[in-house]
Amino acid sequence: MEEIDDRFRDAASLAFKLRNDIQNLEKEAETSQLSYATGPVASSFDKVLHTFKVQRQAYHRKAFVGNHVHKCCEPKVIEALTKTPSKVIEKHLTDNMPLAALDRLRRKAATIQEKFEDIFLKFADVHKGINHPLLSLTVTSIVLK
CATH class of the missing domain: 1.20.5 (Single alpha-helices involved in coiled-coils or other helix-helix interfaces)
Known part of the structure; x- marks a missing residue:
């Protein structure tokens, strides 16, 4: 015993x-x-931006300048960017990852997608309103009539 x-x-x-x-x-x-902007998600963001012919300017600390900002305010670009974390997670699945950790990652990616898509779409509306005030006034006057 x-x-x-x-x-x-x-x-x-x-x-x-x-x-x-x-x-x-x-x-x-x-x-x-990880070093700044070197992880799998950050690298994937650059690939998505490249498909829409958007370049981040190195001399502006990798920010967008001019027409690149305008391009990034398009709903299809915003959707592609905000789906990137979820796509990267699904692409890099391994059997070594515990299911609970995988579920946490998926939920976090979905939350990021939802929150940032909303924020980016609102920013796009503001950006267009500020940079194209005549268009905004025309649309507003048509809607009000």
Whole structure:
């Protein structure tokens, strides 16, 4: 009977050690640092922008300038950009990732998509209103009539 108790204690001790190791690895993974704009999602953003012929200007700290801002205010560009995190997650799925972590990533990506799509569409409306005031006045006067 003592032999069984010893084996059980050893197995339980190993299980607790493995559990702690897993928790430590998950904490490390959460705090991993990448250089600015070098991760898989950031790289994918650049690819999406390239498909719409939008270039981020290096001398403006990778910001958009001029017509590139106007292009990025188009709903199809906004939709493509905000879907990128979800697409990257699905593309990089591995069997090594715990299901709970995968679900958290998917939910986070969906939240990012929803929030940023709303923000970008509102920004686009403001941008067009400020930069094309005559168009805004014409549309407003037509709607009011």
